[in-house]
Amino acid sequence: MPKTAYYIPVGPIHPALKEPIRVEAEIEGEKVVKVDVKRGFAHRGIEYMGMKRNAIQTLYLSERICGICSISHPYAFVVAAEKALGIEAPPRAQYIRPIIAELERIHSHLLWLGVIAHEMGFDSLLFWIWKGREKVLDILELLTGNRINYSVFMIGGVRRDLKESHIKALKDMITYYWEFTEKMKEIMLSDPVYKARTRGVAQLSKELALKLNVVGPTARAAGLRMDIRQDMPYDAYADIDVRAVVPQDIVGEARGDAYDITMVRIYEIEQSLDIIEYCVDNLPEGKILAIPNYVALLAKIRRTKGEAIGAHEAPRGEVVHYLKFDGRDGPSVWKVIAPSYNNINSWAPLLLGAEVADIPIVVAYIDPCMCCNDRVALLKTPEGKVLGYEYIHKKAVEKTKRIEREVKK
Amino acid sequence: MAEAGEVGKRAGGEERMNMNAEQILEKLKESLGNALLTYEIKEYTMGVRRKRTLYEIWAEIDKSAFRKAVETIFNIDYPHLHFITGEDTGGDVIKMIYSFGIYHGHPGGEISITLKFDLPKSELVLPTITDLMIGAETNEREIREMLGVEFEGLKNKRHLFLPDDWPEGKYPWRRDEHGVDDMVKYMHKSVKEIRKKGEGNA
Amino acid sequence: MTPETIFYAVAFPILGIFLGLTYKGIDRRISARMTSRIGPPIRQPFWDVGKLLLKETVVPENAVKWLFNAMPILAFASSMTLLLYIPFGVLRAPLEGYGDLIVILYLLTLQSLAMAVGGFASGSPFSSVGAQREMVLMMSYEMPLATVIVGFALLYKSFSLTTIASTPVWTMVSPVAGIGVLLLFVALLVVTPAELAKLPFDIAEAETEIAEGMLAEYSGRNLALFYLSDAVRGFAMAALEVVLFIPFTFSYVFGVSLSGTTLYIVEGLWFLFKVLIIYIAAVTVVRTSFGRFRIEQASRIFWVHVNLIALLGLALVWLGV
Numbered sequence: 001m002p003k004t005a006y007y008i009p010v011g012p013i014h015p016a017l018k019e020p021i022r023v024e025a026e027i028e029g030e031k032v033v034k035v036d037v038k039r040g041f042a043h044r045g046i047e048y049m050g051m052k053r054n055a056i057q058t059l060y061l062s063e064r065i066c067g068i069c070s071i072s073h074p075y076a077f078v079v080a081a082e083k084a085l086g087i088e089a090p091p092r093a094q095y096i097r098p099i100i101a102e103l104e105r106i107h108s109h110l111l112w113l114g115v116i117a118h119e120m121g122f123d124s125l126l127f128w129i130w131k132g133r134e135k136v137l138d139i140l141e142l143l144t145g146n147r148i149n150y151s152v153f154m155i156g157g158v159r160r161d162l163k164e165s166h167i168k169a170l171k172d173m174i175t176y177y178w179e180f181t182e183k184m185k186e187i188m189l190s191d192p193v194y195k196a197r198t199r200g201v202a203q204l205s206k207e208l209a210l211k212l213n214v215v216g217p218t219a220r221a222a223g224l225r226m227d228i229r230q231d232m233p234y235d236a237y238a239d240i241d242v243r244a245v246v247p248q249d250i251v252g253e254a255r256g257d258a259y260d261i262t263m264v265r266i267y268e269i270e271q272s273l274d275i276i277e278y279c280v281d282n283l284p285e286g287k288i289l290a291i292p293n294y295v296a297l298l299a300k301i302r303r304t305k306g307e308a309i310g311a312h313e314a315p316r317g318e319v320v321h322y323l324k325f326d327g328r329d330g331p332s333v334w335k336v337i338a339p340s341y342n343n344i345n346s347w348a349p350l351l352l353g354a355e356v357a358d359i360p361i362v363v364a365y366i367d368p369c370m371c372c373n374d375r376v377a378l379l380k381t382p383e384g385k386v387l388g389y390e391y392i393h394k395k396a397v398e399k400t401k402r403i404e405r406e407v408k409k
Numbered sequence: 410m411a412e413a414g415e416v417g418k419r420a421g422g423e424e425r426m427n428m429n430a431e432q433i434l435e436k437l438k439e440s441l442g443n444a445l446l447t448y449e450i451k452e453y454t455m456g457v458r459r460k461r462t463l464y465e466i467w468a469e470i471d472k473s474a475f476r477k478a479v480e481t482i483f484n485i486d487y488p489h490l491h492f493i494t495g496e497d498t499g500g501d502v503i504k505m506i507y508s509f510g511i512y513h514g515h516p517g518g519e520i521s522i523t524l525k526f527d528l529p530k531s532e533l534v535l536p537t538i539t540d541l542m543i544g545a546e547t548n549e550r551e552i553r554e555m556l557g558v559e560f561e562g563l564k565n566k567r568h569l570f571l572p573d574d575w576p577e578g579k580y581p582w583r584r585d586e587h588g589v590d591d592m593v594k595y596m597h598k599s600v601k602e603i604r605k606k607g608e609g610n611a
Numbered sequence: 612m613t614p615e616t617i618f619y620a621v622a623f624p625i626l627g628i629f630l631g632l633t634y635k636g637i638d639r640r641i642s643a644r645m646t647s648r649i650g651p652p653i654r655q656p657f658w659d660v661g662k663l664l665l666k667e668t669v670v671p672e673n674a675v676k677w678l679f680n681a682m683p684i685l686a687f688a689s690s691m692t693l694l695l696y697i698p699f700g701v702l703r704a705p706l707e708g709y710g711d712l713i714v715i716l717y718l719l720t721l722q723s724l725a726m727a728v729g730g731f732a733s734g735s736p737f738s739s740v741g742a743q744r745e746m747v748l749m750m751s752y753e754m755p756l757a758t759v760i761v762g763f764a765l766l767y768k769s770f771s772l773t774t775i776a777s778t779p780v781w782t783m784v785s786p787v788a789g790i791g792v793l794l795l796f797v798a799l800l801v802v803t804p805a806e807l808a809k810l811p812f813d814i815a816e817a818e819t820e821i822a823e824g825m826l827a828e829y830s831g832r833n834l835a836l837f838y839l840s841d842a843v844r845g846f847a848m849a850a851l852e853v854v855l856f857i858p859f860t861f862s863y864v865f866g867v868s869l870s871g872t873t874l875y876i877v878e879g880l881w882f883l884f885k886v887l888i889i890y891i892a893a894v895t896v897v898r899t900s901f902g903r904f905r906i907e908q909a910s911r912i913f914w915v916h917v918n919l920i921a922l923l924g925l926a927l928v929w930l931g932v
Contacts (some may be wrong), residue, residue: 007736039569048582123646197904231516233455235456236456309491322492
């Protein structure tokens with residue numbers, strides 16, 4: 001029999017990937033027979049930077065880890081910092097934080113639902129869902145001033161208060177999305193083409209999910225009831241009794257495939273709406289910052305010696321931050337685990353035996369976010385000498401000038 | 410290692426009685442004996458209207474008992490690995506930190522267990538836990554390239570985040586001669602400052 | 612061959628390209644409006660072709676160069692030839708009498724084949740997978756397509772398109788055969804998106820899976836030729852369906868009698884209108900409302916469902932004749 005295996009490189013730049021990562025697949029016919037995942041194309045050394053800055057700078061640096069989870073990382077960071085410092089945010093702040101976090105979950109899940117539609121070539125659905133996503137982005141802009149990177153959290157509270165007009169806008173949004181999710185269930189979950197493309201694709205069993213250490217909707221679709229908001233509740237989540245959304249509660253059984261994960265994400269949007277509604281209705285009065293003076297806050301951090309783990313359930317799964325304060329005004333050790341860090345573990349086992357057409361769905365299934373997969377590029381001369389920054393900068397300037405001259409001619 | 414079916418049952422495990430933090434600590438004491446150097450149960454109160462107390466176990470152990478401690482945790486409940494990290498304070502040891510969460514899936518009942526131990530820089534070798542949990546491969550590979558800790562039994566030793574041509578003997582999280590401070594000179598400087606410094610060397 | 616034929620042979624392809632690109636523009640615009648976008652201007656495809664022609668044509672290092680460069684030309688030539696076999700309303704086809712439905716079937720296949728061969732020749736794994744998929748897909752949809760044509764041969768006792776165009780199919784069939792013809796029409800409508808490599812059957816060019824597949828390595832002039840042949844083929848396919856199934860003239864439908872230049876203009880516009888309707892129904896609406904199938908799902912759809920419909924149609928036609 002002739003050798004029919006092809007080697008297909010997916011990434012680091014590929015239409016199926018929204019961020020750089022590399023999947024090297026060997027295929028025979030349409031079946032994948034060998035997989036290797038290479039990460040690290042966007043490593044920016046953020047943890048390293050954070051260990052050199054003060055805590056407030058690091059808080060906003062953590063927001064830049066990822067554009068989509070731009071509230072999840074600060075949330076885990078402030079939870080960890082508050083545990084380590086022994087301070088508690090005022091009740092009003094503890095209710096405002098989940099509102100922002102749940103708004104982010106809605107927009108992130110809608111983003112994913114659009115992307116998965118695009119991956120299977122259903123662009124109309126992508127446009128429709130992203131049109132619906134604009135509403136929550138507008139609300140976020142109204143509440144925080146930004147569509148992403150909200151910069152609204154602070155160690156010991158939040159930086160912006162909710163006004164009466166905001167609450168009215170939030171209520172309108174909740175009504176809007178209840179209708180939207182109903183339509184979405186009809187369009188995605190009842191659609192035969194969508195079902196044909198996702199049923200049985202990227203199927204992850206409960207045991208394998210546990211062993212692969214996957215988190216968030218990926219684990220929940222496989223039937224694991226894990227959700228940080230339920231297991232280790234914090235802030236207003238402790239008042240609400242959040243329960244993990246798992247397929248067996250919705251349709252009776254969890255198969256852990258791409259169809260189930262779609263279902264989990266759609267129902268989680270509804271859960272988020274409930275949480276926002278509760279927080280808005282029961283919003284306590286009072287101040288929003290425990291220590292309003294940042295200089296005093298930094299001084300307190302400098303006096304503190306201690307360590308803590310903060311966890312938050314981000315849209316894609318749990319974000320865990322480990323912090324250690326040790327006489328400096330910033331963390332002396334900072335470890336970030338983003339959900340995709342664990343969820344990418346599922347690619348290799350899932351892709352084996354899958355079809356080429358399923359690669360984008362498997363890849364998109366966990367909603368990969370390469371936020372913690374950073375990049376270090378080394379520029380070398382042919383002799384192997386590492387080039388310095390000044391040299392590269394000088395060369396860049398020279399090239400720009402040369403092009404300018406050529407253009408003028 | 411627990412059988413696959415048993416693992417699944419434990420994760421669902423509604424009818425199973427869970428141990429509380431003290432009982433878990435007793436179990437650790439029992440199996441580790443003198444190797445359990447210090448321990449503490451941290452309590453955090455969360456919530457505004459309905460206060461809930463969350464428990465975390467922080468234990469400092471001897472390096473030799475590491476594998477035993479991990480196996481004890483796996484015997485209590487199949488855990489979820491939160492993270493593995495290490496701290497290099499510049500001395501002769503690296504402080505390794507392993508954090509597990511057990512009893513996830515129980516509302517308000519997840520208990521996190523954090524194991525800490527000193528690893529001498531002269532002998533940076535640890536047994537792998539990938540045989541217990543496949544997913545730990547990512548974490549171990551990251552620690553291997555960031556701190557230079559070798560894992561015995563780790564199959565895939567390719568670089569994870571760092572490029573394949575990363576220089577030997579450089580570990581970004583180290584704060585000694587193996588660190589990368591000489592490679593990241595201009596992290597906080599603006600282009601203007603660098604320009605003012607003049608033409609650089611190649 | 613009369614001078615008239617030669618004039619047509621020159622004018623038709625130019626007209627064909629113009630109409631093909633215009634229809635493509637309309638298709639993109641309507642699809643955009645259906646998904647609440649503004650969409651590109653209708654003349655956007657013309658700009659696209661112009662821009663592609665200005666771009667550098669890159670040939671990959673490990674491609675079979677002559678094959679790689681020849682295939683776009685072959686595809687373009689076959690779609691141009693295809694156009695010459697299609698009667699424009701009351702105008703007769705320029706190549707009338709030189710071939711029939713069988714030739715059209717082959718010309719349609721030739722283009723897909725040219726793209727597949729070009730894909731294999733480009734030496735990229737993405738193109739190879741795309742070409743493999745195209746071959747599988749072709750084998751799946753050729754059968755219903757052939758069945759439709761056999762059905763017509765059975766009705767008219769001839770493969771000639773002129774004969775078919777001269778007598779509307781619906782006027783010469785019994786009720787039973789009428790249902791058969793209707794089923795054949797449905798089968799052909801389902802085959803259309805596959806034939807034109809449009810969603811939900813654009814499996815061979817799946818952007819997110821294999822990065823445009825067969826076309827992954829094509830650029831510049833070569834890509835422009837494929838683009839043009841695709842546009843022309845879209846128009847020709849819709850026109851063919853109009854000729855076969857909706858042959859009613861303007862005068863017949865509205866009961867007016869026209870003559871001279873007015874007849875040609877009105878009938879010409881009426882024909883274009885009918886083609887547009889078919890184009891929107893079989894291409895625009897379908898590609899906007901479906902996601903992509905997997906290759907084995909698409910194959911099953913054609914081999915089982917569409918084949919059943921087509922064969923049932925054929926049987927009814929055979930009974931009714």
